[in-house]
């Protein structure tokens with residue numbers, strides 16, 4: 067998808083929209099891409115012809131937030147605050163979209179990439195894909211509700227393993243844990259996701275909305291609210307000596323030396 071602004075919006079089937087993260091080589095999530103995703107979500111929410119959405123990545127899903135953007139934010143709290151608010155609001159928009167959403171994960175979904183995928187109603191991963199929340203190895207935490215969304219899906223013990231060990235898990239383990247819905251044969255996650263989206267596109271629009279709202283209410287509040295409460299925790303870790311060391315070391319391709 068040369069030159070198309072990421073994420074790229076296409077319409078593979080009648081009533082189905084496909085959003086493709088496209089920022090080679092790892093589809094790192096940049097602030098411009100976040101703003102574009104917001105615009106795309108607003109467009110789809112108002113498009114009566116669209117009845118289901120698939121979110122995927124070009125070749126891989128995403129390695130998470132663009133770490134190269136981070137040093138500036140660690141020096142400028144105002145930029146960090148704007149980024150955090152923008153990202154949380156964007157993920158909540160995806161969470162609350164009045165359309166069924168399906169994530170198709172190929173390669174890996176790490177950090178903010180997994181946080182993004184977990185905002186979708188259903189998640190399909192390619193066999194052999196890797197999913198994780200490795201922010202601890204940068205000296206920080208998932209900042210946009212990934213911990214809370216993972217906790218809702220897999221429970222305390224396994225969510226703690228994801229965020230404290232920071233080690234990616236396989237698609238098969240993610241399915242066993244209840245983090246995702248389907249493991250597709252290699253190379254088929256997108257086609258499986260599009261198949262689910264076509265089925266969902268034939269459901270009652272109002273009943274889909276009501277069922278999404280009922281699921282969200284079951285937990286008492288949108289995952290975005292605890293994420294907002296956790297923002298000070300994220301910002302403190304992000305601006306700490308270890309947060310700076312984690313980002314520095316990654317960009318320098320060195321092992322971090324945490325305090």
Ligand SMILES: CCCCCCCCCCCCC/C=C/C(=O)SCCNC(=O)CCNC(=O)[C@H](O)C(C)(C)COP(=O)(O)OP(=O)(O)OC[C@H]1O[C@@H](n2cnc3c(N)ncnc32)[C@H](O)[C@@H]1OP(=O)(O)O
Nearest residue numbers: 094095099100103129130131132133134153177178209210
């Ligand atoms: C459409 C946008 C919507 C946005 C919606 C809102 C945003 C939601 C997110 C909000 C989240 C906020 C808090 C979240 C924070 C994070 O996500 S922190 C980042 C977490 N991710 C990681 O720690 C992964 C780091 N990368 C890796 O582990 C590996 O690179 C890999 C992905 C497993 C790939 O490994 P490998 O195949 O060996 O290739 P590499 O050589 O390591 O990498 C290739 C090049 O890509 C660069 N790169 C990799 N990851 C990132 C990254 N996250 N940001 C920026 N750049 C990255 C890497 O440096 C290499 O670059 P070059 O050396 O220049 O080739």
